[in-house]
Amino acid sequence: MAAQPRRNRVSDPDMSSPHIRKPVSVQREMFTVLLALVPGITAYVWQIGAGILVNLVLASLTALAAEALVLKLRARPVAITVTDGSALVTAWLVVLALPSIVPWWLTVLAVLVAIVGAKHLYGGIGQNPFNPAMAAYCAMIVAYPALMSQWPAIGNTDFTTQWHLILGGERAIDGLTGATALDAMRTGLRGHTDVTSILSSSAFGFVGGRGWEWIALGHLLGGLFLLATRTISWRQPLSFIIGLGLTASVFWLIAPERFPSPLFHLASGGAMLAAFFILTDPVTSSTTPRGKLIFAVGVGIIAWFVRTFGAYPEGIAFGVLLMNLCVPLIDRSTQPATFGQRKEKRP
Amino acid sequence: MSLPHLFRFPGGIQPDAHKKESSEQPIRPVPLPARLAVPLVQSSQGSARTIVTVGDKVLKGQCIGEAEGNAGTAIHAPTSGRVTEIGRYPMAHPSGLDTLAIVIEPDGEERWIAREPLDMASASHEELILRVQASGIVGMGGAAFPSHIKANSKIDTLIINGAECEPWISCDDRLMRERSADIVTGARILRRLTGARRVLIGIEDNKPEAITAMKLVVQAAADDGGEISVITVPTRYPTGGQKQLIRVLTGFEIASNQRSSSFGVQCFNVGTAHAVCRALVHGEAMVSRVVTVTGNVEHPGNYEVLLGTAVADLIELCVAKPGTERTLMGGPLMGFTLPRLDAPITKSSNCIIAASNTLFPPAPPEQPCIRCGSCAQSCPTGLLPFELYWSSRAKNYDGAVHYNISECIECGCCAYVCPAHIPLVDYFRFAKSEIRARNQEKRAADQARARFEARSARLERDKAEKAARLTAKAAETRAALAANKDAATDANDAALIAAAVARTQAQSQAQPPASGQNGGATPPEPSI
Numbered sequence: 001m002a003a004q005p006r007r008n009r010v011s012d013p014d015m016s017s018p019h020i021r022k023p024v025s026v027q028r029e030m031f032t033v034l035l036a037l038v039p040g041i042t043a044y045v046w047q048i049g050a051g052i053l054v055n056l057v058l059a060s061l062t063a064l065a066a067e068a069l070v071l072k073l074r075a076r077p078v079a080i081t082v083t084d085g086s087a088l089v090t091a092w093l094v095v096l097a098l099p100s101i102v103p104w105w106l107t108v109l110a111v112l113v114a115i116v117g118a119k120h121l122y123g124g125i126g127q128n129p130f131n132p133a134m135a136a137y138c139a140m141i142v143a144y145p146a147l148m149s150q151w152p153a154i155g156n157t158d159f160t161t162q163w164h165l166i167l168g169g170e171r172a173i174d175g176l177t178g179a180t181a182l183d184a185m186r187t188g189l190r191g192h193t194d195v196t197s198i199l200s201s202s203a204f205g206f207v208g209g210r211g212w213e214w215i216a217l218g219h220l221l222g223g224l225f226l227l228a229t230r231t232i233s234w235r236q237p238l239s240f241i242i243g244l245g246l247t248a249s250v251f252w253l254i255a256p257e258r259f260p261s262p263l264f265h266l267a268s269g270g271a272m273l274a275a276f277f278i279l280t281d282p283v284t285s286s287t288t289p290r291g292k293l294i295f296a297v298g299v300g301i302i303a304w305f306v307r308t309f310g311a312y313p314e315g316i317a318f319g320v321l322l323m324n325l326c327v328p329l330i331d332r333s334t335q336p337a338t339f340g341q342r343k344e345k346r347p
Numbered sequence: 348m349s350l351p352h353l354f355r356f357p358g359g360i361q362p363d364a365h366k367k368e369s370s371e372q373p374i375r376p377v378p379l380p381a382r383l384a385v386p387l388v389q390s391s392q393g394s395a396r397t398i399v400t401v402g403d404k405v406l407k408g409q410c411i412g413e414a415e416g417n418a419g420t421a422i423h424a425p426t427s428g429r430v431t432e433i434g435r436y437p438m439a440h441p442s443g444l445d446t447l448a449i450v451i452e453p454d455g456e457e458r459w460i461a462r463e464p465l466d467m468a469s470a471s472h473e474e475l476i477l478r479v480q481a482s483g484i485v486g487m488g489g490a491a492f493p494s495h496i497k498a499n500s501k502i503d504t505l506i507i508n509g510a511e512c513e514p515w516i517s518c519d520d521r522l523m524r525e526r527s528a529d530i531v532t533g534a535r536i537l538r539r540l541t542g543a544r545r546v547l548i549g550i551e552d553n554k555p556e557a558i559t560a561m562k563l564v565v566q567a568a569a570d571d572g573g574e575i576s577v578i579t580v581p582t583r584y585p586t587g588g589q590k591q592l593i594r595v596l597t598g599f600e601i602a603s604n605q606r607s608s609s610f611g612v613q614c615f616n617v618g619t620a621h622a623v624c625r626a627l628v629h630g631e632a633m634v635s636r637v638v639t640v641t642g643n644v645e646h647p648g649n650y651e652v653l654l655g656t657a658v659a660d661l662i663e664l665c666v667a668k669p670g671t672e673r674t675l676m677g678g679p680l681m682g683f684t685l686p687r688l689d690a691p692i693t694k695s696s697n698c699i700i701a702a703s704n705t706l707f708p709p710a711p712p713e714q715p716c717i718r719c720g721s722c723a724q725s726c727p728t729g730l731l732p733f734e735l736y737w738s739s740r741a742k743n744y745d746g747a748v749h750y751n752i753s754e755c756i757e758c759g760c761c762a763y764v765c766p767a768h769i770p771l772v773d774y775f776r777f778a779k780s781e782i783r784a785r786n787q788e789k790r791a792a793d794q795a796r797a798r799f800e801a802r803s804a805r806l807e808r809d810k811a812e813k814a815a816r817l818t819a820k821a822a823e824t825r826a827a828l829a830a831n832k833d834a835a836t837d838a839n840d841a842a843l844i845a846a847a848v849a850r851t852q853a854q855s856q857a858q859p860p861a862s863g864q865n866g867g868a869t870p871p872e873p874s875i
Binding site: 015016017018019020021022024025026028029077080081084086124125126127233282283287288289331335336337338339340341342 | 356357360362441514590594600601602603605673675677679680681682683684702707708710711712714715716717718719720721723727728729730731733734750751754757759762763764765766767768770772773776
């Protein structure tokens with residue numbers, strides 16, 4: 001009878017080939033991603049205030065504790081998975097997706113939803129069909145729409161104030177919050193104001209939201225670093241930018257007074273964060289080369305439609321979750337041809 | 348001269364080469380070992396039949412095993428000496444199983460049998476092919492496919508594989524540097540045998556000395572009616588794989604179920620071309636090969652090793668340093684751990700690596716797959732190894748077949764790049780063997796069913812035939828009876844009547860009717 005494989009090892013890996021391995025690890029990839037988030041976070045602290053750091057610490061601790069606890073409950077190896085950095089990446093992305101002055105418990109709740117609900121209920125790292133950070137964001141915006149729309153106002157970067165908003169019980173928020181660029185644009189357009197006059201309001205900077213466009217630039221830099229280190233594929237960022245940019249271009253060219261420019265769309269909201277850090281999540285994105293393109297184009301198109309016609313100002317998270325659902329189908333129908341079956345150029 | 352257009356194969360990896368450790372010293376001889384155990388099976392396709400008995404004196408290069416069948420290849424005494432045993436010896440195989448081997452005790456004289464070079468000008472194609480087979484030549488790159496089969500096909504492009512893409516191995520490199528003339532002569536013979544229009548010698552660009560040496564020989568020789576070119580190919584594992592090198596040099600992509608000859612291409616290792624030259628031009632059968640011994644040893648290098656030399660002898664010669672945990676045969680990407688060191692060097696053993704945990708660190712613990720797709724990017728066959736992994740792990744073998752597991756060449760690229768340190772190739776080997784077993788079972792079941800159905804049908808047919816035969820016979824008898832009825836009955840009746848009449852007459856003549864108790868033919872005389 002054929003031998004049954006052991007739980008984690010088919011055979012002794014030291015006995016069978018290959019006998020050498022590239023010095024890579026999940027941990028290394030995850031910490032590279034964390035490093036790539038630093039420029040965006042730096043811009044955040046500079047433009048919006050250091051309050052986000054409180055949330056980052058809070059979210060990181062919650063994520064690690066939740067990860068360890070669930071792994072223990074599930075009788076899985078704890079140390080190796082807790083230290084792989086994946087929980088920290090999820091925690092940081094949740095924080096970057098939420099307004100940075102939400103009360104502390106909302107951050108904790110969002111991280112728990114991400115780690116326990118979206119990740120471990122589906123089987124832990126590698127098994128979750130939905131991007132944990134985006135699932136948490138969507139759950140929070142549905143459950144706490146008011147808190148989730150209180151974005152810190154540009155110019156009020158005082159740390160003490162933000163500290164009290166996050167950790168204090170009372171929320172005297174008048175004058176401390178402001179509309180984001182996407183919010184202002186949506187409200188303006190609903191009020192039948194044209195794009196040009198909306199853009200003249202104080203919420204807007206050079207191309208996107210005032211202040212926020214610097215954060216987007218930070219994420220773009222981080223993303224380029226990930227591309228340079230080959231940590232991520234170029235396929236998702238590029239095709240997302242094309243999907244969102246092209247859809248926005250078509251409508252903008254038809255009616256520029258009613259639809260903002262593609263540049264505005266790409267520089268606002270979470271577009272850059274999503275392009276380089278969310279869509280490139282290996283677990284929940286499509287895995288085939290063509291599948292990655294389809295997946296990210298889809299997110300871009302859905303994001304534009306939700307932003308333009310939906311009930312929420314930002315639509316990327318919904319686009320991601322919807323396309324996450326399609327991943328098995330996309331993967332199955334984009335299986336690449338094997339060697340000898342490819343339509344490659346012949347001599 | 349314009350640069351040749353090279354093609355790309357998908358994936359591939361670029362691990363540290365580690366060639367310099369062994370490639371900087373000339374090929375050195377090995378002192379005669381105390382014993383040589385030459386296995387009868389030296390090729391992937393066939394075996395040899397022993398033609399010596401224990402006690403026989405043999406000369407170096409003397410045939411000791413004849414080619415068995417068309418695909419078999421002969422084996423020869425690696426040195427002069429005495430056959431001391433024909434018995435089961437360990438195989439150079441990951442299983443460590445035994446195989447039949449002829450054991451020769453060297454007499455130390457290294458006396459060659461009379462060498463009979465072929466006159467290349469007058470020898471016929473068949474003679475050349477027969478000599479290739481009789482000299483025991485098989486592919487020396489690792490697959491050990493019988494060369495006389497490959498050389499006996501008509502093709503357009505002959506490829507000589509000097510890529511040597513696996514790290515640490517440098518035996519082909521040294522061979523090309525030192526024996527380029529013989530390699531090119533062998534290539535010319537193979538070109539003649541195959542009728543190839545051109546010969547492409549592919550060498551990875553990390554072997555500049557070999558490239559120079561080969562180019563020198565090719566350029567020095569007068570043009571003899573065909574194009575021979577040395578082509579530098581980029582260093583990228585597994586360029587030395589036959590199908591990968593064919594892709595790089597010619598652009599043809601040969602699927603797993605296709606043969607290169609149907610594309611007009613045939614590929615031989617440089618070592619094989621060298622052996623062809625030695626056999627045909629010098630009359631020397633294949634009795635030795637160049638083996639790289641490297642890794643954690645004091646004297647790494649390339650050695651001319653007699654076939655049948657135990658790996659332990661080589662390790663002893665090169666002196667394993669402390670910390671050597673295990674010994675690999677072949678390269679670090681496709682080679683295997685030798686379960687026992689008394690295994691012999693065979694025609695396809697290109698490299699022996701003494702592995703320490705420093706040079707070849709044990710695999711870190713396996714982590715869950717994060718579907719990053721690095722494996723798919725590195726796969727030279729264009730597979731999705733992570734999908735194969737999910738299927739294999741779940742024992743969903745239909746899924747594994749759907750994702751073309753049979754196309755996997757086990758090159759190890761996927762496991763090399765995996766950030767979760769999953770031993771992917773091990774999963775695939777396991778799934779492949781399960782699928783093979785399943786197919787065998789299915790075939791056996793199909794055969795049994797076919798046999799049963801055939802038997803049932805036969806029994807059924809026999810029964811029907813028998814019934815038909817009986818019916819026919821009955822009808823026939825009945826018809827015959829009916830046809831003969833009148834005549835037969837009349838004759839019978841007439842006879843019976845005649846008999847009865849005769850009897851009655853006899854009785855009435857012999858005695859009066861009153862005394863007829865014992866009416867018979869000869870009634871007793873009444874005693875009155």
